[in-house]
Amino acid sequence: MSAVTEGDMSPWATAIHQLVQWVGNGRTLTTTGQLRVADGLELVQLLGTGDDPHGGAGGQRRLSSSRNLPVLQGLLTGALEAGLLRTQRGRLIPVKKYAQQAATAEGVRRLLVANAHRSAQAALAPEAAPPDLGRVRLAALWAELARNRETPLVASELASMLWNTSAPGNGAIEQTQASGVRADERIEFDEVVSWVLLDYAHLGLVAMNADQTLVQLTPTGSREYDECLAPTAEASSS
Incomplete structure (x- = not known):
């Protein structure tokens, strides 16, 4: 890849x-x-x-x-x-x-990355989701990518992990039962994750194979996590 x-x-x-x-x-x-x-x-x-x-x-x-x-x-x-x-x-x-x-290509890239993070956070949680679910799922996505920097991840398995990631105080199973989640909603969520990953791929933060089934952090994505996302996650959890 x-x-x-x-x-x-x-x-x-x-x-x-x-x-x-x-x-x-x-x-x-x-x-x-x-x-x-x-x-x-x-x-x-x-x-x-x-x-x-x-x-x-x-x-x-x-x-x-x-x-x-x-x-x-x-x-x-x-x-x-x-x-x-x-x-x-x-x-x-x-x-x-x-x-x-x-004025600079790097300045434009930073703005596009910030917008991609905002869009991803909104997309990863439905309107009726518990507060902070989008933020929690986005943090989980990047943490998983960072833990496997040297190994491509299967995009569908990554989507499954995010689907089962819950906001604080809300179990994933409880959320599923309470909202009456249907199979088509899960399929739709997988598509959302694919769109999020493609947005990041456009910005050079992740690389994907030709059929978009595998994903891996790029060196640029690793820097984004280490310099911007990891410190934010640590501050939020402290």
Whole structure:
């Protein structure tokens, strides 16, 4: 299983940094709030997204909307969700609050990682879950990855471990019985864990094999745990 080597920057974070730099002081959007086609095609080349310039239509058919450039749309969504960009009065503009971080690829990566942690914590606990369940499950996920830094973990077994991880004062079996959990809810949870791991893989924190059944911390992910997550977990438990 290939992993990101020491010092490598996530291509995803690098591309989002380049996107933010391209936006500069702002870019005009279409009346439907999309990037203009010409701008979208320029970004496909600039960022090397690999999107089909014909929008997947084949032949020489002209691209009708930048919405048909899925990788570019994913990068744009990532920048918006992380708070690096926003839309205002028909324009795509940078968020001044994060101007300093947005100036460097590493600063952008840190913002994206922070957003990934927030999203993962929310995703790992349903709305009716006990307080702190998402935080507890996220901590358990990273602790398990850190304990097995040299060994790839089976993603489905990792999901099973998280499913049975409970918030303080709530047994996993009691939670399951009380909520009437169905088999399809467990399947949905496995999918959520897969999405969480893929988000981290995009940021170079974990590496996954081609069929996404195995996962392992990268050197970058190990640093993230040792420098940021482990101290936080220790402070919370003390």
